[in-house]
Amino acid sequence: MSSIRPIEMKLVDQLFERPGERGYVLDFSNVTFSSFFAQELSADIYDDCFGQRGNSKMNRLRCYLETVPDAKAADALRALWEYRETLVDGFKVDVPHGERRLNDLVKRLGGTPLATAAPEPTPTPSRPNIGPAKRQQLQDELIRLTALPPQPRGLAFEKFLRDLFIAHGMEGGGSINIRGEQIDGSFRLDGQIYLFEAKWQNEKTGAPDLHIFEGKLGQKAVWTRGLFISQSGFTEEGLSAFGRGKRLICMDGLDLWEALTGPLTLPEVIDLKARRASQTGDIFVRVRDLQ
Numbered sequence: 001m002s003s004i005r006p007i008e009m010k011l012v013d014q015l016f017e018r019p020g021e022r023g024y025v026l027d028f029s030n031v032t033f034s035s036f037f038a039q040e041l042s043a044d045i046y047d048d049c050f051g052q053r054g055n056s057k058m059n060r061l062r063c064y065l066e067t068v069p070d071a072k073a074a075d076a077l078r079a080l081w082e083y084r085e086t087l088v089d090g091f092k093v094d095v096p097h098g099e100r101r102l103n104d105l106v107k108r109l110g111g112t113p114l115a116t117a118a119p120e121p122t123p124t125p126s127r128p129n130i131g132p133a134k135r136q137q138l139q140d141e142l143i144r145l146t147a148l149p150p151q152p153r154g155l156a157f158e159k160f161l162r163d164l165f166i167a168h169g170m171e172g173g174g175s176i177n178i179r180g181e182q183i184d185g186s187f188r189l190d191g192q193i194y195l196f197e198a199k200w201q202n203e204k205t206g207a208p209d210l211h212i213f214e215g216k217l218g219q220k221a222v223w224t225r226g227l228f229i230s231q232s233g234f235t236e237e238g239l240s241a242f243g244r245g246k247r248l249i250c251m252d253g254l255d256l257w258e259a260l261t262g263p264l265t266l267p268e269v270i271d272l273k274a275r276r277a278s279q280t281g282d283i284f285v286r287v288r289d290l291q
Contacts, residue, residue: 002073004065008105012065013058014095015102016080019279023056026084027091033057037064040079041072074111077102081114085222090244094278099223130167130265138164139260150201157200158184161229168266183216189267192274195220196227205230206238210248217247227251227270234284244281249273251284258287 004012018024025033030046037045044050045060049067053059061080065073081102084092095101103114130138141163145156165171165187184198197213199205210228217226226248233252251259251273259266264287272290277283 002065002068002070002109004073004105004109009062009065011095011098011101011105012062012077014093015098016061016084017058017093018091019093023054023058025057025061026080027087028057030057033060036079036083037076040083041076043068043072070109071111074106074109077106077109078111078114088244088246088281089278090281094275134167135260138167139257142257142260145200154198154200157231158198161185161196161198162187164266170267189270192225193221193223194225194227194270196229198229198231200231202232204233204235204238206235207241208238210234210238210242210246210250214242214246214248225249225274229256231256239284242283244283246277246283249277249283252286255287262287264290 016025018026028036034044034046037043043064045064050060050063053063061076065076068076081099099114107113141160145153145160148156162185165185170187170189183195186193186195188194195217197209199209205228209230213226213228217224224247227250228248229251231253233254234250239250249270251269255269258264259269264272269287269290273285276285276290
């Protein structure tokens with residue numbers, strides 16, 4: 001029998017139970033669940049010995065983890081995590097520090113550490129209150145950008161956003177150029193690294209630009225997120241074609257203005273957008289619909 005404790009089994013539930021559907025494991029059907037255990041772990045998950053808790057997939061997983069030796073339980077958790085990483089967010093819950101906590105459990109059971117385990121984030125200071133005077137200054141700067149011609153306005157918009165992130169204690173970084181690939185900048189929010197793309201053009205942003213940015217994120221560490229800021233907004237067709245459950249969230253000019261003038265601060269807006277994306281897969285939810 002494994003030495004998994006009840007509190008550790010609770011983490012297993014949070015990481016691998018399908019959101020809103022108790023008893024289900026990620027996106028598995030009975031057939032694919034059986035095939036996964038057979039191919040990855042050489043085990044028959046539908047053997048009677050793993051049905052003592054009940055016949056649901058989650059109950060069989062719990063029973064398997066409790067029944068087998070520690071090393072086999074660690075192998076199962078590692079394999080399930082690797083499979084989980086291939087899924088869109090609609091089939092998994094965003095668990096705080098879930099990867100690190102599971103990695104600690106796998107190592108305690110004597111297993112090989114997760115290949116994608118992120119380093120422990122450095123604690124960040126509390127979010128600063130920028131105050132009404134600074135907020136007014138930022139509002140005025142954003143308004144002044146509207147009078148600029150398109151090309152200098154785009155560059156000025158990127159700089160404005162970096163200054164905006166820094167003002168909120170988000171460690172805004174400059175543009176990144178790696179082997180011909182350009183990213184407009186980065187910032188850190190509550191220990192989470194974001195890369196951002198900024199566009200200020202007359203047309204709304206469509207699916208091609210979203211796919212390009214998502215492709216850039218796909219070349220980075222798995223814990224990297226993206227924020228796409230399009231001052232003119234996004235086309236409905238583009239958002240629909242791009243799909244759900246991606247690694248980026250979106251903000252338009254109205255969102256940005258409401259983050260500077262409304263009750264929610266910019267860090268709160270980004271945090272709520274990320275949470276909503278984790279829960280629903282929707283990459284663009286307007287600020288007014290988050291409150």
